Amino acid sequence: MLEAIAKADTLIEAMGWIRRFRGKTTVIKLGGSVLDDDNALLHILLDVIFMETVGMKPVVVHGGGKAINRALAEANVEPQFIQGRRYTDDMTLDVVRRVLAGDVNRHLTEEIERLGGRAMNLSVHTTNVLFGERLKLETGEDLGHVGKVTEVDRDVIEGLLYTDQVPIIPSMCEDRDGNLYNVNADTAAMAVAQALGAEKLVFLSDVNGVRLDKDDPNTIIHSLSEAKARELIASGHIAEGMIPKVEACLETLDRGVGKVHIIDGRLRHSLLLEIYTSEGVGTELFREPPTATA
Numbered sequence: 001m002l003e004a005i006a007k008a009d010t011l012i013e014a015m016g017w018i019r020r021f022r023g024k025t026t027v028i029k030l031g032g033s034v035l036d037d038d039n040a041l042l043h044i045l046l047d048v049i050f051m052e053t054v055g056m057k058p059v060v061v062h063g064g065g066k067a068i069n070r071a072l073a074e075a076n077v078e079p080q081f082i083q084g085r086r087y088t089d090d091m092t093l094d095v096v097r098r099v100l101a102g103d104v105n106r107h108l109t110e111e112i113e114r115l116g117g118r119a120m121n122l123s124v125h126t127t128n129v130l131f132g133e134r135l136k137l138e139t140g141e142d143l144g145h146v147g148k149v150t151e152v153d154r155d156v157i158e159g160l161l162y163t164d165q166v167p168i169i170p171s172m173c174e175d176r177d178g179n180l181y182n183v184n185a186d187t188a189a190m191a192v193a194q195a196l197g198a199e200k201l202v203f204l205s206d207v208n209g210v211r212l213d214k215d216d217p218n219t220i221i222h223s224l225s226e227a228k229a230r231e232l233i234a235s236g237h238i239a240e241g242m243i244p245k246v247e248a249c250l251e252t253l254d255r256g257v258g259k260v261h262i263i264d265g266r267l268r269h270s271l272l273l274e275i276y277t278s279e280g281v282g283t284e285l286f287r288e289p290p291t292a293t294a
């Protein structure tokens, strides 16, 4: 009996948070690292279903870099990255379309349905909602079929949210002529969060947050200002895959998304802990208010 009462207490405690976020959109970015961990993924998807059940509006944008690497290895193709983006030739684009917009996208959708939630896959194989153009690097290097999102079909996404379905969106886009592009999933999530004016954008990765020393979890920075983040990128403390993630966070804050977090997808219920506890988990990025001039 006491145990049941404690459970009821927990529900009552959560009521304030549930009220606060009911009807608000949260964009959740799932990266290759958590997509590859079945146990972590199970608990993330349960959290997503819980959010949807209590009236929040979760939208999932996903990558699948590791699954793409595996499929390329089977075809004896060595992955090639330029400034954190995958060089994407015709053959690689076919793999990205099959693996990311096909297998991974379908798997996530089917898992949510299997666990009792409702989800809809919005990919280039079904209904595409991400439109864009070829990405040109300032250095002039050619990335092949790599794109950036310039337009998001809000109506389709909001239509699903209205009918309590979780949209599942892979990081590919299409241009006006029907050409397909491979998009970095962090930047795709950023574009979706901006277009929807999301309350929150949460990146689920395989680290506990942004760290001062990338190999030491104890050096996590819980609250990171824009100026400090830029300093850490310039000094090399923020490196590799964390660079596009932090840059996407900063650009998102510039465009009116309420809160941006990088959290550990392997920590059980990290998504719920982020939303329903005052301390939160992981790293929250923020912009300093403009300093008043005399």
Ligand SMILES: Nc1ncnc2c1ncn2[C@@H]1O[C@H](COP(=O)(O)OP(=O)(O)O)[C@@H](O)[C@H]1O
Pocket: 030, 031, 032, 033, 034, 063, 065, 204, 205, 206, 207, 209, 210, 211, 212, 213, 214, 237, 238, 239, 240, 241, 242, 243, 245
């Ligand atoms: N300062 C840092 N703090 C935390 N992680 C960092 C940092 N600098 C580089 N990283 C690396 O960034 C990785 C996360 O980026 P990435 O592998 O692209 O994740 P995902 O697949 O989840 O998108 C971490 O596993 C870590 O190795």
Ligand SMILES: CC(=O)N[C@@H](CCC(=O)OP(=O)(O)O)C(=O)O
Pocket: 030, 031, 032, 033, 062, 063, 064, 065, 066, 068, 084, 085, 086, 096, 100, 146, 147, 171, 182, 183, 184, 185, 186
């Ligand atoms: C252009 C580009 O680099 N696209 C990425 C898209 C997937 C991705 O970003 O996946 P993660 O989030 O798992 O890293 C790629 O081909 O790997």
